[in-house]
Amino acid sequence: MIFQGNVQKLGDSVDTDTMVAGRYLSLINPADIAKHIFEEVDPGFVERVKPGDIIVAGRNFGCGSGREQAPFGLKALGIACIVAESFSRTFYRMAIDLGLPIIISREVAQAAQQGQSIQVDSVTGQVLVDGRAYQAEPLPTFIQEIIDMGGVTPWVKQELDRRRTTAAEHRV
Amino acid sequence: MAKTMAEKILESHRIDDSEPVEPGRVVRSRVDRVLINDANGPVAFRHFANMGGGKVINPDKVVLVCDHFAPAPSAAGARMLGDMRRFARDKGIGHFYDVGKGGIEHSLLPELGLVGPGDLIIGGDSHTGTAGAFNTFATGMSWSGIAAIMMLDETWFRVPESMRFTLKGKKAPHVTGKDVILQILHDMGVDGALYRSMEFGGPGLAELNMDERMAVCNMVVEAGAKVGIFDADEQTHAWAEAHTRHPWKAVEADAGAQYFSRHDIDLGHMKPMVAKPYSPENVVRVDEIRHVRVDQVYMGNCANGTMTDLRQIASILKGRKIAPHTRAMIVPATQLIYREAMAEGLIDIFVEAGAAVSTPTCGACFGGHNGALDDGEVAFATINRNFKGRAGHAGAQVYLGNSYVAAATAVAGEIIDPANL
Numbered sequence: 001m002i003f004q005g006n007v008q009k010l011g012d013s014v015d016t017d018t019m020v021a022g023r024y025l026s027l028i029n030p031a032d033i034a035k036h037i038f039e040e041v042d043p044g045f046v047e048r049v050k051p052g053d054i055i056v057a058g059r060n061f062g063c064g065s066g067r068e069q070a071p072f073g074l075k076a077l078g079i080a081c082i083v084a085e086s087f088s089r090t091f092y093r094m095a096i097d098l099g100l101p102i103i104i105s106r107e108v109a110q111a112a113q114q115g116q117s118i119q120v121d122s123v124t125g126q127v128l129v130d131g132r133a134y135q136a137e138p139l140p141t142f143i144q145e146i147i148d149m150g151g152v153t154p155w156v157k158q159e160l161d162r163r164r165t166t167a168a169e170h171r172v
Numbered sequence: 173m174a175k176t177m178a179e180k181i182l183e184s185h186r187i188d189d190s191e192p193v194e195p196g197r198v199v200r201s202r203v204d205r206v207l208i209n210d211a212n213g214p215v216a217f218r219h220f221a222n223m224g225g226g227k228v229i230n231p232d233k234v235v236l237v238c239d240h241f242a243p244a245p246s247a248a249g250a251r252m253l254g255d256m257r258r259f260a261r262d263k264g265i266g267h268f269y270d271v272g273k274g275g276i277e278h279s280l281l282p283e284l285g286l287v288g289p290g291d292l293i294i295g296g297d298s299h300t301g302t303a304g305a306f307n308t309f310a311t312g313m314s315w316s317g318i319a320a321i322m323m324l325d326e327t328w329f330r331v332p333e334s335m336r337f338t339l340k341g342k343k344a345p346h347v348t349g350k351d352v353i354l355q356i357l358h359d360m361g362v363d364g365a366l367y368r369s370m371e372f373g374g375p376g377l378a379e380l381n382m383d384e385r386m387a388v389c390n391m392v393v394e395a396g397a398k399v400g401i402f403d404a405d406e407q408t409h410a411w412a413e414a415h416t417r418h419p420w421k422a423v424e425a426d427a428g429a430q431y432f433s434r435h436d437i438d439l440g441h442m443k444p445m446v447a448k449p450y451s452p453e454n455v456v457r458v459d460e461i462r463h464v465r466v467d468q469v470y471m472g473n474c475a476n477g478t479m480t481d482l483r484q485i486a487s488i489l490k491g492r493k494i495a496p497h498t499r500a501m502i503v504p505a506t507q508l509i510y511r512e513a514m515a516e517g518l519i520d521i522f523v524e525a526g527a528a529v530s531t532p533t534c535g536a537c538f539g540g541h542n543g544a545l546d547d548g549e550v551a552f553a554t555i556n557r558n559f560k561g562r563a564g565h566a567g568a569q570v571y572l573g574n575s576y577v578a579a580a581t582a583v584a585g586e587i588i589d590p591a592n593l
Contacts, residue, residue, distance in 0.1 A: 013362050013451070017559040018566070022538035025211050026241060026248035028218070040566030060363035060396060064559055065538065066298035066312040068215055089367050089398055090298050094314040142198040142328060152316045156223045156323050 001101070001122045001148075003080040005052035007129070008045075009114040014057055015064035016091065020073055022065075030076035033069045037077055051078030054120060056112040058084065062091025071095045081120050083127065083136070085109035096143060099151030103127060105136040122147060174428035176334035177401045178369035181309035181423055185292045187326055195333040195432075200326055204291040204418075206233050209277050209534075211240040212296030212315045214255040219319035228263045229325045235267040235286060236260050237277035240534045244271075245541035275506025275532035278302035278390065278474040282382075283506055288420030289404045289412050294321060298393050299474050299556065305385035306412065307404040307422050309369075312393065332398045333432040334369040336425075339376030341440030346590045348484070349384030350476060350554070350574035352437060353391040354445035358455035359435075366396035368432060371425060373403035376439045382411050383480035387574075390475040391556050394452040446587065447572040450560045458577050458589045465497070468551040469582035470563075471575055472503025472530075473537040476554035479509055481575040486518045488579035488590060489525040495585025500527035501543045507532060527582070539564040552581045 018041045020033055027033050038045040055061075055074070061084040062070060071094045074082070082095065083103040095102045101122035112118060112129045119128040123144070125136035139147070146155050175183065175193070183193040185201040193199055208216060213236060220228075228234060236256050241249030253271070260268035267286065274280045278299050281287050289307035293300060296318050303310035313327070321327050339352070356364075370392045372385075380388070385402050392400030402408070404422035412420055443457040471477075471485055482504060494500045502522050504510040510532065513519050522529050535542030537555045545551055545564030551571070553563065558570035571587060580590035 015557075015559040017539075017557065017562040021561045021566075022540050022563075023544070025538065025540065026246065026252055028215050040561050060366060063362055063396065064298070064394075064557055064562075066212075066296070066314075068212070068315045086363060086366055088363075088396060090312050090314070090393075093317060097314040097316040097320075140196070140198045140330060143330070152314070152320050153219065153223050156320045159324055160224060 003054060003120045003122065005054045005080055005118060006050065007112045007114055007116045007118050008049060008053045008055045009112060010055055010057040012058035013060040013063050016062055016067050016070040017064050020067060020069040025067060025069060027069070030072045033073035034076040037073050046077065049077050049079065052080050053078060054118050055079055055082045056109060057082065058109055059086045061087045063088040066090035066094065068094050071098050071100050075100045081122060083108050083120065096146055097152035101147050103136045105134055107134045174426035176369060176425050176429045176431065177371050177423050178309055178332055178334050178399055181290060181292055182329055182331055184290065193331055195331050197331050198328050199331060200328050201292065202326055203294045203321060204233065205235060205286060205293040206318060206321050207235050207277055207281060207293065207295035207300055208318060209240055209297055210238045210242065210252045210256050212318065213259065214252050216296055216315040216318045217255060217259050219316040220322055223319055223323050228265065228322045230322065231264050232266070234265050234322065235281065236265055237269045237274050237280055238271055239276045239532065240538065240540060242271045242533050243531065245535065272507065275509070276474045276477060276534060279477060279505035279509070282306060282415065283508055285415040285417040288416035288418055289408060289422035290420055294318065294327065299390050301393050301400055302386050302390040302474060304389035304392065304400040305382055305402050307402055307408050309399050309401060311399050332367055332369045334371050335365060336431045336434045337370060337372045338374035338436050339372060339379070339439060340374055340436060341376055341438045343379045343439045344442055346444050346576040347439060347442045348574045349380050349387035351442055351445045353388045354447055354455050355437065355442060357395055357447065357453045358445065360395055361453040362394060362451060363396040365392065368397050370395070370397045370400040372400065377403060377405050379439055381480060382407060383478035386478065387475050391452065394556060444574055444577045444589065446577065447558060449558055449569040449571065452557055452572060458573065458587065461587045464571065464587040465550065465585060466552050466581055466587065467498065467549045468543065468545065469498060469500045469578050470536055470543055470551060470553040470555065471501065471578045472505060473534065473555045474505065475556045476575055477503055477505030477509065479512055481554065482509065482513045482518050484575040485579040486521045488576060488583065488593065489527070490521050492525055492583045494526040494582045498582055498585045500582040501530060501536065502527050503530045503532060505532055536563060552578055552587055554578050
């Protein structure tokens with residue numbers, strides 16, 4: 001899938017406590033969470049983000065607490081995709097499982113500037129920043145498959161169908 | 173091929189041998205336990221319904237613990253707890269622990285004997301890794317991933333690279349497991365172990381009891397690690413024989429196992445360590461901190477709310493008073509720990525000193541309730557994170573450290589080396 005938007009630039013080790021404060025963890029509707037992203041550390045962020053924007057961050061994006069409100073809040077806010085030099089592993093898995101594509105690229109993380117136009121192909125890993133091409137690190141095939149399907153929910157449904165078919169074949 | 177502990181546990185749990193268990197490969201595995209709390213459960217239950225719902229395929233593996241919004245701080249919190257009760261009832265989950273019947277999940281799981289050496293444990297909470305103290309592969313996962321396990325009884329893992337930590341020497345005074353992990357965070361930062369398995373062994377292992385090993389594994393995630401796994405020694409075997417309710421088999425790394433890196437930690441040359449705001453990697457020796465007055469000291473949580481911690485706190489607070497300008501809160505991690513502390517007379521020491529003692533809850537640690545901080549307040553806490561906004565307002569400052577330092581700080585009203593109290 002190809003995503004086209006503007007860069008929202010963030011730094012290293014952006015943690016989930018600052019993304020979504022703990023007091024909002026009883027909110028589980030993505031649209032409610034989207035209003036509170038970076039509320040105290042960057043109150044202008046929610047207004048600045050336009051649907052389709054792409055976050056470009058440094059190392060260890062999404063570190064700290066494993067809270068799904070962070071990726072699903074960003075997705076509900078309109079963030080289409082996240083490119084970072086590296087991701088905290090809980091955030092990495094949460095994003096993939098929710099169908100929020102993530103791209104690992106040190107080069108893009110270093111080159112992209114706030115507001116630049118950016119295009120990401122989540123299948124091939126090709127990234128264009130203001131027309132200049134970069135190639136992301138390839139993800140393991142199985143993980144890429146889940147991203148391509150749009151998350152772990154469609155993957156589970158497919159796996160259940162496969163199991164039912166196999167069971168039916170055994171009965172015949 | 174020679175294997176690390178993480179690789180061995182993944183190998184014994186994989187559902188087929190289509191992929192070799194080598195770093196970077198993705199393997200599909202069974203798990204032994206799925207740990208869910210009232211912060212991630214209600215979201216996971218919705219994913220479960222969206223995936224098709226119906227019966228939980230492995231109800232005996234699932235453990236539901238009410239600890240985040242427990243006791244309910246608000247109507248919204250009460251709704252989260254209600255979701256837990258309904259799911260437990262509708263899906264026939266026997267391992268359900270409500271307010272007053274359990275405690276903080278990571279301390280409760282071993283207490284109930286639902287952990288054993290060689291196990292593979294998954295949770296919705298990032299501190300699920302705490303169970304690594306018992307020679308397990310334990311890690312936090314996405315909440316949709318948790319739902320997927322309840323649908324399929326399997327999941328996938330990217331095999332981590334492993335790092336080997338060799339503990340040596342005898343612990344210096346007031347040095348604890350907490351200081352071991354803070355020292356590591358000082359040395360390698362919050363992404364120094366990203367995606368990796370941190371594996372602990374060496375002659376110094378005997379210096380850390382099971383509670384202190386839990387404090388180490390609790391915070392491996394703060395260094396970015398997927399898991400922290402302790403070697404199984406005599407203490408581990410004795411613990412498992414006394415507690416674990418299911419068959420277990422400890423794992424040991426092979427002599428020729430490949431490590432990303434090797435590190436030595438000399439317990440004899442360590443000092444109590446403190447992480448300053450606003451990151452767990454911002455670590456200094458306690459004696460490098462001067463003139464930091466604190467408004468609140470919080471002792472407890474899934475890292476340091478054990479009997480070992482409460483005894484350390486009592487050893488400092490006995491016969492002393494909390495400073496007039498400082499509030500102290502002590503939160504035993506489970507109901508059983510609370511009771512043991514009462515039986516030993518520790519609760520009396522705490523109340524006599526002027527500390528508030530609370531029922532087990534994660535409340536203040538995540539800034540939810542029961543001791544949250546306001547803008548401009550300064551706190552010392554035995555919790556695991558101090559990012560902006562972690563424990564309340566983003567303008568509050570939190571220093572992290574061990575239970576001795578916390579108790580001494582509560583008495584002095586400023587951060588102090590317990591040796592100088």
